[in-house]
Amino acid sequence: MIRIVGRSSSHYTRVTRMFALELGVEHRFEPILQLGSVDASTYAGNPALKMPSLVDDEGPLFGTENICRRLARGRRDVVLRGDVEVRVVANAEELTLHGMAADVDVILAKLAGQPASPKVVRGLENSLAWLDEHLAAVRAALPAGRAPSFVEVALYCLVEHLPFREVVDVAPYSRLATFCQEFGARASAVETAYRFDAKA
Incomplete structure (x- = not known):
């Protein structure tokens, strides 16, 4: 199952969680409880010590926009950044x-x-x-x-x-x-x- 790693208080994390719910993507949310940690494993392996991250069978994926693109894979009704040339x-x-x-x-x-x-x-x-x-x-x-x-x-x-x-x-x-x-x-x-x- 897809895991989304982040914080409930983070707007970047919330964007990804809302996308997953809106698109019906089964996932599990894992909150980061030690925000001051300097261990990359706390952030699902992100060496920049940032959130959110998505983890699936392909490994970790870092960053809100990347995660939203992964969640929207195969969907034609999703409008991501840059899709509308207006x-x-x-x-x-x-x-x-x-x-x-x-x-x-x-x-x-x-x-x-x-x-x-x-x-x-x-x-x-x-x-x-x-x-x-x-x-x-x-x-x-x-x-x-x-x-x-x-x-x-x-x-x-x-x-x-x-x-x-x-x-x-x-x-x-x-x-x-x-x-x-x-x-x-x-x-x-x-x-x-x-x-x-x-x-x-």
Whole structure:
């Protein structure tokens, strides 16, 4: 059985778990309980000591996008990053991934007891404002009859993660809030709600 190794509190991990659930891929989730570990085996062999990883009979596969492509193998109704050659979709994909990385930067600064870089915070807020403004155009450009796209799942996971980790206020982005309320009703979202993993 496929194993997904990561954290329930990680937006990168949640994207992969939601994809697996949406596509009906049988899998087992294995939480990383020692996030400070410098042993690659903790991260399913990822030498960069990062998550998530997928492990199947071909071995480990590292990174959110790679994992989503593996999960979508053989499916024609799945829209992954770069599949839609429309500029607004490409920009939304880029800004969503930028937002996910900036989110982590802010969290790491807080954990170190340091203020987040003003440029990082402003870039994150600017990205959210752009995504809020262009959300309808992005979704309209995606194919009808699709399974949830990578950009939709990743955007949902990002926007929900920001208040969970108290990174930035998302209240000003009303269109994103409506989208998250709608998307959050999906069974895959409910099952993967953010929480901090703890040893049993």
